[in-house]
Amino acid sequence: MADDVERPGADAWVPEGAPVDELRRAAPDCRGCELWHDATQVVFSRGREGAPLMLVGEQPGDREDLEGEPFVGPAGRLLADAVDAAGIARDRVYVTNAVKHFRFRLRGKRRIHEKPSVAHIVPCRPWLEAEFEAVHPSIVVALGATAVRSVLGRTVRIGEVRGRVLPPDAAAGASALPAPVLVTTHPSALLRIEDPADRTAAFQALVDDLRAAADAVE
Numbered sequence: 001m002a003d004d005v006e007r008p009g010a011d012a013w014v015p016e017g018a019p020v021d022e023l024r025r026a027a028p029d030c031r032g033c034e035l036w037h038d039a040t041q042v043v044f045s046r047g048r049e050g051a052p053l054m055l056v057g058e059q060p061g062d063r064e065d066l067e068g069e070p071f072v073g074p075a076g077r078l079l080a081d082a083v084d085a086a087g088i089a090r091d092r093v094y095v096t097n098a099v100k101h102f103r104f105r106l107r108g109k110r111r112i113h114e115k116p117s118v119a120h121i122v123p124c125r126p127w128l129e130a131e132f133e134a135v136h137p138s139i140v141v142a143l144g145a146t147a148v149r150s151v152l153g154r155t156v157r158i159g160e161v162r163g164r165v166l167p168p169d170a171a172a173g174a175s176a177l178p179a180p181v182l183v184t185t186h187p188s189a190l191l192r193i194e195d196p197a198d199r200t201a202a203f204q205a206l207v208d209d210l211r212a213a214a215d216a217v218e
């Protein structure tokens with residue numbers, strides 16, 4: 001489907017004022033955009049209500065799509081390592097994605113990751129808003145450009161705001177936020193760095209950002 005085709009958006013499928021468990025049960029029925037059609041299943045979130053840190057990624061990857069769990073692939077393992085290295089207990093973290101279905105294109109039998117477009121990010125945002133309401137985090141960490149576009153409701157150069165704690169009113173228009181936001185890179189970007197020293201430095205920068213987010217809510 002072309003990116004300029006209007007999608008219905010997830011509103012009709014998001015139960016109002018629902019706890020996370022109910023959101024998880026409702027999400028498989030969502031037809032807010034076309035991504036549900038080719039994906040194996042919806043991939044919602046992991047974590048508990050009241051977790052002070054909400055980490056928002058891009059979308060599920062191939063492995064997540066097959067397992068139905070967020071952040072279980074290589075990028076997810078790297079993120080877990082970074083959370084540990086930042087000294088953050090995992091039960092203080094709620095992880096989710098801006099887009100809940102896997103977008104890909106086929107090359108032969110291989111499924112190649114395709115970045116979600118605004119035409120997927122915007123229809124899927126009602127789920128994230130419902131998670132904001134249910135989890136009520138003390139800070140939201142946006143991992144990478146797609147998460148930033150969803151969380152802030154606008155495009156921002158990551159390098160310009162990275163590592164800074166932005167106030168809730170940093171979001172555009174009516175995209176209300178429950179908490180301050182810290183922008184950092186997506187862990188998958190680290191996987192593309194070939195030089196080991198550069199990758200180590202990038203990992204440390206991610207750890208520093210996560211620690212800054214945790215410190216901001218101490």
Ligand code: SF4
Nearest residue numbers: 030032033100101124
């Ligand atoms: S990606 Fe989001 S809006 Fe699109 S069908 Fe999946 S849950 Fe619904």
